[in-house]
Amino acid sequence: MSSDSIDSMPNNRDSRPARGDADALRKLLGREIGSTRWRIGDKLPTERELGDTYGVARNTVRRALQVLEQEKLIIRHVGRGTFKAGDAISxxxxxxxxxxxxxxxxxxxxxxxxxxxxxxxxxxxxxxxxxxxxxxxxxxxxxxxxxxxxxxxxxxxxxxxxxxxxxxxxxxxxxxxxxxxxxxxxxxxxxxxxxxxxxxxxxxxxxxxxxxxxxxxxxxxxxxxxxxxxxxxxxxxxx
Missing domain, CATH: 1.20.120.530 (GntR ligand-binding domain-like)
Incomplete structure (x- = not known):
């Protein structure tokens, strides 16, 4: 992961998706991945850390990450974590x-x-x-x-x-x-x-x-x- 820690990620309550809203979380994470916060190949926070940051359950995080993986914005390795695969650019x-x-x-x-x-x-x-x-x-x-x-x-x-x-x-x-x-x-x-x-x-x-x-x-x-x-x-x- 880059020098930006999870503490620097947006975590105000107004930016959080409703609990269980995986699509809203996907959009928020998609914007973060498309920004310069992480470079290609950087490791993202764990599912637990993302859930704590955005105030959602881990299964909500998991559903959001599954879609981001399908969109080829991230790649996930079992036992190793989630990594940025590319920028959200058309x-x-x-x-x-x-x-x-x-x-x-x-x-x-x-x-x-x-x-x-x-x-x-x-x-x-x-x-x-x-x-x-x-x-x-x-x-x-x-x-x-x-x-x-x-x-x-x-x-x-x-x-x-x-x-x-x-x-x-x-x-x-x-x-x-x-x-x-x-x-x-x-x-x-x-x-x-x-x-x-x-x-x-x-x-x-x-x-x-x-x-x-x-x-x-x-x-x-x-x-x-x-x-x-x-x-x-x-x-x-x-x-």
Whole structure:
């Protein structure tokens, strides 16, 4: 956690959500996470501390944190705590005119130029929290039981690589490119092309990328990222 202690967090009674109002707490915490109070990778207060600060029960805190995790603002590790994953910024609004203007093929082409070059920064700057986040995403992909679940963890892993660079512009650009995953056209392409063989190959590639980053091997990480995206382009678009 950064130098700001829990005592410095807003705790006046007027700012507190009603007891049991998880959505109000989520909005309050979302604003805190989107501010400069915590840096990416910083540990947030415990559920008990947040409950005491905002005057709510722990199950209310837990529900609020679950939504924040789904929104990719935090990442939670059992036994270790909750960490800031990114700022509450609309990357699409900052960098792109409209999600509808993006084509899946065009985005994959941009990723091929952009993502392999993140490897040197991620290797140089990744903290243990970043490496744990990558491992968490890899485990999620292994456990996925549907194309939708696998696609979620696939996207989360690539975002985790961007987060490991600790460069906010890179993170925002990566999120902007990832907007295409929310479009129906991308989902249809994935559903048509995602065979068991392709999924196994993708996950093996993910494992090799994470291993290279964990080993601090920037050349191998760069090469494996490039080969991975080339593979995606071939099986989705036949290029």
């Amino acid at each position: 990357a699409e609004a900052a960098f792109l005119p409209s999600a509808d203007s993006l084509s899946p093929a065009g985005v994959v082409e941009c990723r091929l130029i952009f993502e392999p070059e993140l490897a040197p920064l991620a290797v140089a700057r990744a903290t243990q929290v970043d490496l744990d986040r990558l491992a968490h995403c890899l485990r999620g992909g292994n456990a996925a039981t549907s194309v939708e679940d696998f696609e979620h963890w696939d996207g989360a892993l690539h975002e985790a690589i961007a987060l490991a660079t600790h460069n906010q512009t890179i993170v925002a650009m990566a999120r902007a490119l990832a907007v295409v995953r929310t479009r129906g056209e991308w989902g249809q392409l994935k559903a048509r092309s995602m065979t068991t063989e392709h999924r196994e190959a993708l996950q093996a590639q993910h494992g090799a990328i994470v291993a290279s980053l964990s080993d601090r091997d920037r050349d191998a990480a760069r090469m494996r990222l490039r080969d991975h995206i080339l593979y995606v382009r071939r099986y989705m678009f036949g290029e």
